Amino acid sequence: MRKMSLEDHKNKDYQNAINQKEQTQLPVDRKPDTLFLYISITTAQLISITFGASMVWISPVLGKLQLNDTEANPIGRPITTLEISMLAGIPEFTNTLGILLMPKLCDIIGRKRYLLFSGLVMLLAGAGLAFSNSVLLMIITRCLFGFSGAWTVVCLYVTEVCEDHNRGKFGCYFGIFHQLGHLFGFVIGPFFSVKIFTLIITAPALLFVVIFTMAPETPIYLLVKGKEEECKAALRRLRSNKSKEEIKLDLEKLKENQMKQKEQKGKLADLIKKRESLLAVIFGLIPLLTKYLSGVTVIFTFLAPFFDTAGTSLSGDLVAIIIAVVKIIFFVLTSFVIERFGRRILFQISSIGTAIPLFILGTYFYLQSINSSLLVQLDWIPLTCLLVTVCLYGLGLGPIPQLFISELPSADLRAVTSSLVHSIGSSASFAMTFLYPIASESLGNQWCVWWFSVNCVVGAILMYFFLPETKGKSFEDIQEMLKSNVKN
Numbered sequence: 001m002r003k004m005s006l007e008d009h010k011n012k013d014y015q016n017a018i019n020q021k022e023q024t025q026l027p028v029d030r031k032p033d034t035l036f037l038y039i040s041i042t043t044a045q046l047i048s049i050t051f052g053a054s055m056v057w058i059s060p061v062l063g064k065l066q067l068n069d070t071e072a073n074p075i076g077r078p079i080t081t082l083e084i085s086m087l088a089g090i091p092e093f094t095n096t097l098g099i100l101l102m103p104k105l106c107d108i109i110g111r112k113r114y115l116l117f118s119g120l121v122m123l124l125a126g127a128g129l130a131f132s133n134s135v136l137l138m139i140i141t142r143c144l145f146g147f148s149g150a151w152t153v154v155c156l157y158v159t160e161v162c163e164d165h166n167r168g169k170f171g172c173y174f175g176i177f178h179q180l181g182h183l184f185g186f187v188i189g190p191f192f193s194v195k196i197f198t199l200i201i202t203a204p205a206l207l208f209v210v211i212f213t214m215a216p217e218t219p220i221y222l223l224v225k226g227k228e229e230e231c232k233a234a235l236r237r238l239r240s241n242k243s244k245e246e247i248k249l250d251l252e253k254l255k256e257n258q259m260k261q262k263e264q265k266g267k268l269a270d271l272i273k274k275r276e277s278l279l280a281v282i283f284g285l286i287p288l289l290t291k292y293l294s295g296v297t298v299i300f301t302f303l304a305p306f307f308d309t310a311g312t313s314l315s316g317d318l319v320a321i322i323i324a325v326v327k328i329i330f331f332v333l334t335s336f337v338i339e340r341f342g343r344r345i346l347f348q349i350s351s352i353g354t355a356i357p358l359f360i361l362g363t364y365f366y367l368q369s370i371n372s373s374l375l376v377q378l379d380w381i382p383l384t385c386l387l388v389t390v391c392l393y394g395l396g397l398g399p400i401p402q403l404f405i406s407e408l409p410s411a412d413l414r415a416v417t418s419s420l421v422h423s424i425g426s427s428a429s430f431a432m433t434f435l436y437p438i439a440s441e442s443l444g445n446q447w448c449v450w451w452f453s454v455n456c457v458v459g460a461i462l463m464y465f466f467l468p469e470t471k472g473k474s475f476e477d478i479q480e481m482l483k484s485n486v487k488n
Helices: 006-024 035-044 045-057 058-065 079-107 111-132 135-145 152-160 168-173 173-191 194-214 217-226 228-238 242-262 268-272 273-291 296-301 303-308 316-341 342-370 373-377 381-393 402-408 411-443 446-465 475-484
Strands: none
Touching: 035 079, 035 152, 035 194, 035 228, 045 135, 045 152, 045 173, 045 194, 045 268, 045 475, 058 079, 058 173, 058 194, 058 296, 058 475, 079 111, 079 135, 079 411, 111 135, 135 228, 135 242, 152 217, 173 194, 173 316, 173 402, 194 273, 194 381, 194 411, 217 242, 228 242, 228 268, 228 373, 268 273, 273 296, 273 342, 273 402, 273 411, 273 446, 273 475, 296 303, 296 381, 296 411, 296 446, 316 342, 316 381, 316 446, 342 402, 342 446, 402 411
């Protein structure tokens, strides 16, 4: 047995001191969250509804853009397949650029001001999109919706106004409100013209700009900028159920955390210096790329026209509404079961479970391509397969990757790792969204859906052999696990 080095003794003494400190701390009396905190967070999520609705704008609008009716079609002619790919795919690419570039501005002007700026940009984008009469204008205005990277700053704002004990609960709000935006778009789209529909889904951004002006800046940002009195005032508003002494303790805790963060500043180049940092990137990419390569996000973008190609008696717009409701239910369900079952097992169940109905759906499209007589008895398959796909996707691949990515890196590299991984994921989403209409027309829907299914199986295999489990582990435990490269 090797002798302990001086460094080992120091680490052991330090850990013992930490454990002793934790054991002597008094339990925290957690008070109910204040109404003002709920209002601030919910108001911030209004921008998520508009962003979510804009992501599925194509689904109810595409059918109108394919008409030769100048009254219903604002571009005055049927849209081409290449134009569909550009209209759906290019905004995904600008989202990637936005994630890399724009949110850094929030460190300069503040989270609140940046979100208000993003809301104004969305209002202008919505108005421009509503009155666009060419594909080029539609592409430009759709790009503006996501280029600000507002959704990443919404998540940051929520994190910084919360406390440790309620951060997880409120952290789930973005995914749920984003899915509500999808549902909002699917419900409104079929009943209105392109212009009116676009203006309606932009309305939550207008409400956001009006109401969010009353929300506070995050206490953490104010403290970083040296505005201690304003930070204290924001804490009093957000935590009005606490005494002056408790607010003072909260402020001291923020100061202590801020001092630690000043000592830990990571750069992109640091990712290649440590093995565990590289593994954090790789392991974070596995579920995220499986999510996008599963094709579920692509199918959701083109949900109504996708289902219409199945040739069943049900309307694609009606199916889109049904599936959006089911998706929201399973996203909420996952937030309740994730700490019981863990990330890794839910990822695997979700990936394999998503692959099976996609393979069956691909087989249905193959039978459709050869005009099989079996289709008369199998017209229930498309809706059933899509519902099962969305349910199992919602159990893991849909809501968990963002959480998993934030758990893997060390504190000094968490922001840069998240930015890099999400940018790569957005690039994959762009490629899938852009290529799907072209591949579907040239190869057939069956080959696209079969490929989605194979991607899910490959992702599940990679998760089984390589992905670690982070349930119940501290950040320090996760870093040690990555150093030793063990799964459990």
